[in-house]
Amino acid sequence: MYGTRFNPQKTDASDAAPMEELWQDNRDRALHEEGLVVDIAGFEGPLDLLLHLARTQKVDLSRISVLALVEQYLAFIERARQIRIELAADYLVMAAWLAYLKSRLLIPQQPKDEGPSGEEMAATLAFRLKRLEAMRDAATRLVNRNRLGRDFFARGAPEHIPTERRSAFDASLYDLLSAYASLRQRHAITQVTIEKRNVWSLADAREILHRLMGEVEDWTALDHFLLRYLTEPSERRTAMASAFAATLEMVREGQLELRQDGVFQPIFLRRGAQAQRGGQPDGQGDDDHV
Amino acid sequence: MSEIDGPQDVVQADEGAAVVDPRRLHEAARIAEALVFASAGPVPEAYIADRLPAGVDVGHVMRQLKALYAGRGVNLVQVGDHWAFRTAPDLSFVVRSDEGEVRKLSRAALEVLSIIAYHQPVTRAEIEDIRGVQTSKGTLDVLLEAGWVRFRGRRRTPGRPVTFGTTKDFLDHFGLEELRDLPGLEELKGAGLLSGRIPSNFQIPLPLGEDELSEDEDPITQMDLEELGLLTPGGKEDE
Amino acid sequence: MSEIDGPQDVVQADEGAAVVDPRRLHEAARIAEALVFASAGPVPEAYIADRLPAGVDVGHVMRQLKALYAGRGVNLVQVGDHWAFRTAPDLSFVVRSDEGEVRKLSRAALEVLSIIAYHQPVTRAEIEDIRGVQTSKGTLDVLLEAGWVRFRGRRRTPGRPVTFGTTKDFLDHFGLEELRDLPGLEELKGAGLLSGRIPSNFQIPLPLGEDELSEDEDPITQMDLEELGLLTPGGKEDE
Numbered sequence: 001m002y003g004t005r006f007n008p009q010k011t012d013a014s015d016a017a018p019m020e021e022l023w024q025d026n027r028d029r030a031l032h033e034e035g036l037v038v039d040i041a042g043f044e045g046p047l048d049l050l051l052h053l054a055r056t057q058k059v060d061l062s063r064i065s066v067l068a069l070v071e072q073y074l075a076f077i078e079r080a081r082q083i084r085i086e087l088a089a090d091y092l093v094m095a096a097w098l099a100y101l102k103s104r105l106l107i108p109q110q111p112k113d114e115g116p117s118g119e120e121m122a123a124t125l126a127f128r129l130k131r132l133e134a135m136r137d138a139a140t141r142l143v144n145r146n147r148l149g150r151d152f153f154a155r156g157a158p159e160h161i162p163t164e165r166r167s168a169f170d171a172s173l174y175d176l177l178s179a180y181a182s183l184r185q186r187h188a189i190t191q192v193t194i195e196k197r198n199v200w201s202l203a204d205a206r207e208i209l210h211r212l213m214g215e216v217e218d219w220t221a222l223d224h225f226l227l228r229y230l231t232e233p234s235e236r237r238t239a240m241a242s243a244f245a246a247t248l249e250m251v252r253e254g255q256l257e258l259r260q261d262g263v264f265q266p267i268f269l270r271r272g273a274q275a276q277r278g279g280q281p282d283g284q285g286d287d288d289h290v
Numbered sequence: 291m292s293e294i295d296g297p298q299d300v301v302q303a304d305e306g307a308a309v310v311d312p313r314r315l316h317e318a319a320r321i322a323e324a325l326v327f328a329s330a331g332p333v334p335e336a337y338i339a340d341r342l343p344a345g346v347d348v349g350h351v352m353r354q355l356k357a358l359y360a361g362r363g364v365n366l367v368q369v370g371d372h373w374a375f376r377t378a379p380d381l382s383f384v385v386r387s388d389e390g391e392v393r394k395l396s397r398a399a400l401e402v403l404s405i406i407a408y409h410q411p412v413t414r415a416e417i418e419d420i421r422g423v424q425t426s427k428g429t430l431d432v433l434l435e436a437g438w439v440r441f442r443g444r445r446r447t448p449g450r451p452v453t454f455g456t457t458k459d460f461l462d463h464f465g466l467e468e469l470r471d472l473p474g475l476e477e478l479k480g481a482g483l484l485s486g487r488i489p490s491n492f493q494i495p496l497p498l499g500e501d502e503l504s505e506d507e508d509p510i511t512q513m514d515l516e517e518l519g520l521l522t523p524g525g526k527e528d529e
Numbered sequence: 530m531s532e533i534d535g536p537q538d539v540v541q542a543d544e545g546a547a548v549v550d551p552r553r554l555h556e557a558a559r560i561a562e563a564l565v566f567a568s569a570g571p572v573p574e575a576y577i578a579d580r581l582p583a584g585v586d587v588g589h590v591m592r593q594l595k596a597l598y599a600g601r602g603v604n605l606v607q608v609g610d611h612w613a614f615r616t617a618p619d620l621s622f623v624v625r626s627d628e629g630e631v632r633k634l635s636r637a638a639l640e641v642l643s644i645i646a647y648h649q650p651v652t653r654a655e656i657e658d659i660r661g662v663q664t665s666k667g668t669l670d671v672l673l674e675a676g677w678v679r680f681r682g683r684r685r686t687p688g689r690p691v692t693f694g695t696t697k698d699f700l701d702h703f704g705l706e707e708l709r710d711l712p713g714l715e716e717l718k719g720a721g722l723l724s725g726r727i728p729s730n731f732q733i734p735l736p737l738g739e740d741e742l743s744e745d746e747d748p749i750t751q752m753d754l755e756e757l758g759l760l761t762p763g764g765k766e767d768e
Contacts, residue, residue, distance in 0.1 A: 046422060132420060134481070135404050138478065142464060154376060156568040158330035159328035364563055427718075
C-alpha cells in the first residue's frame, strides 16, 4: 500500500503544453513496500503524509475510509520508529490524535459524552485533507498559467513611468520593512558580540591562570589573582565562575592546589606538584603564550 | 482594405456611452494608447482619465481599445484597475525576453502563494492551519520580495494578527484581470473549501507556537474582499 | 464601425506584393508587432524576417503595419533597417509630463523613514542612536520633501529637541490604514524579515498614533519651526 510514488505535479496536465519544472525542491517522496526506506523528509508535515496515504486509497477524498487511513498512518509511524527514524513532534502529535480518533470511531459514543463524535472528527480530517489537496491543485493551475516574462511580455523599451503619486519618491512597504528589520538585526547582533566578550570562557580562564602560575609560590587568594582583570565590575561574576571552574580542572591535572577554609571564605590556590616539576599539560595548554 | 486584416470588425459601439464628438473620442483613444503603450507596468485607469479630454468616459475608451487590439500581436489587458499592453500569449514561441528567467518558486512558496491568493485576507496562522505545517522562514519573505504578496492589514481578533493578500503585480504576472479570475475559484467556493470553516469545532493541534501577538486591540477597518465572497460572512475567522 | 476610428482606412494594399494567404499575412503581422513591442531596442528587419512564416515578405508586412499605426497614439517607425514603436510625436507631451520624477529612496532614507515610523515620536539624536551613524540633513530633508515625514512636536527635555513622525501621505503610500498596521516583531520574524538569531530582549516599539502627543511632548508651533530654521521654503535638498 505504500507502493506508488506521489508526484502531484505530474498527475494531471502532464501532457499539456510545455510543463515547467514546477518545484525547485523536487524531492523524492518515496515510500517502499519493503518498509526499509521510510523517507519522512519528503513530506511537509503530518497532513501532507496523510494526504499522500489517502491518495493511495485511490478514491474521492470525501469517500476515503478514515479508519483505514488512521491505521495506515499509525503503521507508518510505527515502522519509522522501528527503524529509528527521528520523527518531528508534529508527526507524533498527529499519531496521538489519530489514535484517539480511532478509539472514538470504534467505541460507540456514550450519551453523556462531551466533545465531538468520532464521525465529526473524521469529517474534520477529511475536510482538511480535501482543502489541502484543493490548494495543491490550485497552485498547479496557477503556476501553469501564461506568465509575464515567460509567455507574454511587456513593452521592452518603455518610454515613461506613469505615477499618480504626488510623491517624487518610490519605495514599497517591503523595502521599508526589510530596511528596518535588517538595520535592527545588524545592531542586535553587534550587541550580542559585545556581550560575548564580557563572558570568560573556560579556555580564557585557563590561559590566564597558566600565565599567572609562575608568579605564585605560596597560597594566594583567587580574587587576588584576578584583580587586574576585574576592573570592569560587570565582568567580575563571569571571571570568578570561569576561573574557579578552570582551577578545578587544573587541580585534577595536578597543576594547582586549592584550599578554602570555610563556606564563603576566600579560595586560595598555589602551584601543584606537576607544575613545580615543570610539566605542561597536553591538550588545552596550546595557546598560553600570547 | 488591408490584407493585414485589421481589428475594426470586432469593435462595436458601446451602449449607453455618452454621445461625444468622434474626433474627440479618437483623440482620447490615441492618448490612452500612448500612455499605456509607453509604460512597461500597468497604468492606473484614473491616471489615464486625468489626461483625457474633458467629458470622455475612460471606461468606454478602454473597452473600445481593448476590442481593437483583441486579435493582434499585442493585446490591451486589464490588471485590476490598471491597464497594460502585453504580447499575445500564443506568440510566446517566437518572442523571447532577454531578461533572465521567470522566478522559480519552491513547492512550499507556491502553495503559500495559492493559499494567500484564494483565502485573502489570511493570517499566517491560517496558512499554517491549511498546510498543517509551520511556514519556514524565508517562504513568505520570497513572496513579499517578489512583490506578489503584501501585508494587507490586521485581523480584528485578539492579537490582531497581520493579514496577507496578493498585489497588482501578482495579477499582472499570472495574467489575471482580477481575483475573480483565479482558476477554479467558484468551484472551490461552492465546495466550501474557502470558507475557512471546519465542519466541527475540533482542530488537529499544531504543537509548535503559532503567531501570537499581545499588542493592543484597537479595531481596524478591514479592507474588504467581502464583495468577492472570500471572507466568511460574519467574520468567524478563528475557526 | 468603431467610434474610435480604427486605422483601417489608411491602410492600402501594397503594390507588387506577392499574393499570400491573408491569414498567413495576418499572423506574420502579429508576430512582427509582438517582436518589436517586446524588444528593448529597435529590431533589425532581418531578425523579424527570420521569424515570419515562410513565403511572407517582411518589407511588405512592415509597411502595412506602419500604415496601420500611422494615425494612432503609437507609431511604428523605421530607424535605418531597424523597427521600433514610438509614441506619436504630437502626444509626447502626455507621456513626458512627469518623466524622471520618480526616484528610488536611498538605503539611508529608507532606514531613517522606518525608524521614524516605528519609533515615533523620535528625535534626530534617537534616530542616530538606533542607526549607529550620523544622519545627514539631506536625508531628513528628502523625507520631509516626499511628504512622508513631519515635525510632530518638541520633547520636554533639555534643548527641547524636535520630534519626528510620519504623515497621512506616508500611510497612503505604503498602503497602511493606520500606524498600528505595521507588522510587529513576531510578524517580521514570521515573514522571514528578521532571523531567529536575535536577543530575547529585542523589541520593536508600537508606534504612537499620528495625533497623539506623548506625555513629554509639546505640540510644535509655527514659531518653533521658524526659530529652528527648519522652515526652508523650497526644501533645498542636498542629496
